[in-house]
Amino acid sequence: MYITPRQRQKNITATIIIALAIPITVIAAYFITQYFIGAAGETDPEDVVVSNVTSNSLSLSWSTDAAATGSVTIKKGTGASKPYIDSRGASRRKTHYVEVTDLEPNTEYSFTILSNTTKYTDEKGSPFKFKTTPITSDTPVPQPAFGTVTGAKDNDYVAYIVLDDDENTYPASASVNATGNWIIDLSALRNGSTSLVKVEKDTKLMVVIRGKDGTGAKLSGTYNDLFDTDGKLRNPSDLSLNPLSGMASLFPNKAVITRVVAQVTPTVPTTPTTPTTPTTPTTPTTPTTPTTPTTPTTPTVFVRKFRIVHDVTWTPISGTVTDETTTPTVTTGEKSVQVTNVTDTGFTVIWLSSKEEIGYIKYGTEEGSTSSDANDERDGLLERKEYFSHSIKVTKLQPEKKYYFEVHSGTTTIKNAGNSFSVTTFATLSNPPEFKTISGKINNLSGDAVIYAKIVNKDTSGTTGDSTSTSAVVDDSGNWIATIGDLRNSTGTEYYGASDSDVMEVQLLAFQNSSKVSESMKNIDAKTITIDLLANTGIREIIKVAKLASYGLR
Helix, strand or coil: CCCCHHHHHHHHHHHHHHHHHHHHHHHHHHHHHHHHHHHHHCCCCEEEEEECCCCCCEEEEEEEEEEECEEEEEECCCCCCEEEECCCCCCCEEEEEEEECCCCCCCEEEEEEEECCEEEECCCCCCEEEECCCCCCCCCCCCEEEEECECCCCCCCEEEEEECCCCCEECEEEECCCCCEEEEEHHHCEECCCEECCCCCCCEEEEEEECCCCEEEEEEEEHHHHECCCCEECCHHHCECEECCCHHHHCCHHHEECCCEECCCCCCCCCCCCCCCCCCCCCCCCCCCCCCCCCCCCCCCCCCCCCCCCCCCCCCCCEEEEEEEECCCCCCHHHHCEEECCCCCCEEEEEEEEEEECEEEEEECCCCCCCEEEEECCCCCCCCCCEEEEEEEECCCCCCCEEEEEEEECCEEECECCECEEEECCCCCCCCCCCCEEEEEEECCCCCCEEEEEEECCCCCCCCCCECCEEEECCCCCEEEEECCCCEECCCCCECCCCCCCEEEEEEECCCCCCCEEEECCCHHHCEEEEECCCCCEEEEEEEECCCCCCCCC
């Protein structure tokens, strides 16, 4: 076939264009891919920690340099994948905490981590694997340990408790709520993959806080050094956020995944399209000449004239200065005494005094023979301190036993209409209580305080009637955590089963005005219950003066 010189020139030109366009497109696709890989690098999961390994659940946590969404897909064998999102919600964070539940005992699972939309596997491109523990004859008994992260301003933190210098035990963990509070169940600790770990007073522990932007905290010591008998961190100020490197080195090697690889699917370049000829720009229209502004008129100045009728001689006023105190409308003394946290082995007595003073109780099994002492749970071993609100916890009692007590507040002995107060411990139930807590924040608190709460029945489902009461001391920052898993019905014969329609009523015992707060029981353990205090106690300076003989008026 004959080709004219002009056609030959067109063919050569087209060939050159195609030859140049394909490499340019490939290079562009390469750089675009590298750009997104680099951006994804900021959301690569770092220091992945496996914790809370039980027969039917486990927790996975990690960090990213940039805020990202985090989730995990779990798969058993060739079955379908099941996704789990961050337990704190689908928001973007720099720390990530996923709780995987509803698993089968002694079963191997595989999982893939998703950071934003990128999947991460091991360095060979295979999903990570883990195996749940078998069911053992030992029944785990909830053992809460809780505290506050000093300096935390949101919920972008994760708390861990590790057996110090133990390479064979998976850590226990929990997410930190928006007020910096955390609570970890130590019964989730597992030695190896089967046996439960019993934490004693002299067990060496390390508390670790994973923060964002390379911050964190760690605190080591025996259980008795770190926590009181109720599991509360003794000195929250010791757990302050600071720069913390080497997060992975704080955990057993078996609990840490240090190497993850992103699954990147290369983009196939598309054939470039011929660029369109740009259109000729439209000639701009001539702007309209602005109108000359009208000169404002000068406003009329109004002048008021005054006439002095009589000059009054200035007489200095003297008087006496007194203080007037605004007292809050709160109940104190005998009428404020309440019994909370009743179990088969203990109870708590709370009350409010009208001034700061020491408080303790004397108790015994016979009326008139209350010889045993119990101090405020905030007191030291050798010193009793002064408070407005008092919280006395009595433990190691006998089930189904009646105890008598009298309250000592300052120099006053408080009784119940002249007789001793009394409380009967509950029977021991066959099943252990559910591990569940509530937490909150008191705003504008100016002194010490105790919260007390109960579940109020609002429907016909679940347990009938209201629950027993729980109480907890509020810390200096206004934060508090209270256990509700062991609340019972009014007779104490069963643990309270709440429905989503029931409400949790929380009240404050403090020498400040406050109001009762009610929260729905639906997802109650994930909420931060806030109490905003009303008018605070204050002192006004009042100057009282004598009546003048003349005020200079005619």
